[in-house]
Amino acid sequence: MDASVLLALRDPAGIPFYPVVFQALYILTWALHAAFVLLALGSMGLSIYGTFKQKDDSHWKILTPHLIQTGKLSISILIVLGVAPLLFTQVIYDPNWYVANTLSGMWVFIFIYTLLVGYILYYWYYYANKAKEGGGKLVGIVSFLVLVFAGILMHNFAVTSIMPNEWMNMYAPNGVVDTSGLTFNMDIPRLVFLVSLAIPVVGIFLQNYSRFLSTREDFSEDFVKYCAILGTKIGAVGLVISAVTFIIWMIEVGYLMNPLTIATIIGVLILLYMVYTNVNSYITTGVLVVVALLISSIRELIRFDIMTGLGYNIYDYPVNLELPSITMFLLTFVIMGFIGVAYLLTMAWKVGKTQGVFDGSKDKAVTRLGNYTLFIMSIWMVIYFGWGMVTLFKNIL
Ligand code: HEM
Structure with a gap:
């Protein structure tokens, strides 16, 4: 890809402030978006398991509707928080974002309806479970799969946007223009890693949930303890899965020895220790936030390096203060x-x-x-x- 094409796709009006500020805000707000994506998928997935245990198990009787409620709220927050990185990315990486949205235009439409259908089904699941213990299993599973599909579509847009060298082939494969808007690209290790993070996130959430309820007299000590142990198990296993998939992704993209990668791996090991010992889950959550910011930074670093390699450096974006x-x-x-x-x-x-x-x-x-x-x-x-x-x-x- 010729740098002049990328540069010509920039906004001729320039940007209203220094690019590094938009870049930092992108990293911050994407981490926030991801936090609620992961909490939504994690609590939703676990709640589905809960619907199978809810009738006969007194702990799951309490926990399942709370997980469903957590997922329901998280989806609305993740949607609101998704808008922010979208705005920042289109300010500094507008060529990438708009080309990806054109090549995958049909998927963009499908994304909106996927989200609508997935969230409506979630409400159905919520009401069905409220009406009858253990209710709404099937609709819950379908809603979960539909929302995971929304994440896969998001992943397609992100991956397509960082493949400028392939854009021409996607636009006109073998010289024939393809206007279907059905371009679809996936990077499986990246996707599996990002989605796998839902497991440790819901584990740490459960530890927080248990800590938070421990001061309430209307929740039995037994229940509070059960949730803490469950959170520790899910959190620790999830962190190991995420660490392995993260290393596979980093090997694939050639960033294994990058300082940010090493800092992330150290962060995950610290998290593993903290989740395992569960001394204070609120502090664990603080460390999780730092790790989330590191992961968001790595995503940005990969994109930044690809783009500077092609002669498109966001720091050279004309600034019109x-x-x-x-x-x-x-x-x-x-x-x-x-x-x-x-x-x-x-x-x-x-x-x-x-x-x-x-x-x-x-x-x-x-x-x-x-x-x-x-x-x-x-x-x-x-x-x-x-x-x-x-x-x-x-x-x-
Ligand atoms: C259930 C719904 C959603 C799920 C599961 C989801 C999941 C994801 C995932 C997994 C990624 C990372 C993709 C990657 O880096 O490979 C991502 C990125 C992103 N998402 Fe979402 N998302 C959802 C809804 C939304 C919505 C509604 C918005 C906007 C309003 C949004 C905005 C973004 C943006 C801007 C990015 C970064 C794209 C880039 O860096 O090129 N997401 N999302």
Whole structure:
């Protein structure tokens, strides 16, 4: 692939801020997206196992609906969090993203419907299980497979986007233009590794779940202990599987001796020790976040190296500094985002820790955070729309 073709596909307007910032935000937000993809797939998969045990096992009677609920919420969060890396990737790697979306255009349409059908089926599964213990097995399995398929499609877009040398062959195999939009590429070790991470993630989730419930009197000690042991088993086995598949992927792409790879392997070993001993699963989760960021960085490094090798370096992307919009974005992201999320998390934490009904209006911290969030959102709307109107009228009048 000639670098001039790639460079010609860039946005002629340039980008509004330094590329390294978009790159860092891509790494961060993709890790967040992946965290909820893995929690969704892991809790969903385990809940299906639970539906087979739920009728006769008192522990699974409690655990199964909670896992179903976790998967249901995680899907909605993963969808919201998927948008962020999508935006950042199309800012700095627009040639890759748009070419992949054109070559696999039909799969992009199919992806949307796959997600819709998969999530609707999940709700069906949720209600069927709520109505009858052990209910919704088949629909749960189908929903799980449909959502895994959505992940495989995402994987196709990511892999196709980093194959610029092959694009011409995909576009016109043997010189005949193929407009079907059905281009499909897979890198099996990469996919298997990424999806396998769902196993340790649900294991660590179970350890957290058990730790969180340990202060509640309405959950028996026996149940809390059972979940912790189950989490340790699933987490440890899952980490070994993920470590092996990660090494196979790294050998395949030739990054085994890269410092990032070595740091990831060390991180996984530390995680294995922490999961096995289960002293404090909240700290284990902190280490998991670091490992997730390392994995996200490796994905980016692979793409960055492929692209610089072809003469496309994101750091050379023309920058057309636009301070007002970047300031607005960062203030929205940091101030509104953080306070809003802190409000929701504090409330969720306190609801879960309270026996009986939690009244947020009687809680000082929740009320204060709620008021701040409302106040900031109101100011944000005034500034956002006011500013938009001023810019619009300045341009057209
Ligand atoms: C159940 C639904 C989904 C699953 C299971 C899923 C899973 C995945 C997986 C496994 C990857 C990594 C692929 C790879 O690197 O090989 C990925 C990447 C990604 N996903 Fe998702 N995803 C889902 C939905 C979404 C949605 C709804 C969005 C956007 C709104 C999204 C945005 C992204 C983006 C931007 C990437 C990175 C692509 C790249 O680097 O080229 N995903 N997803």
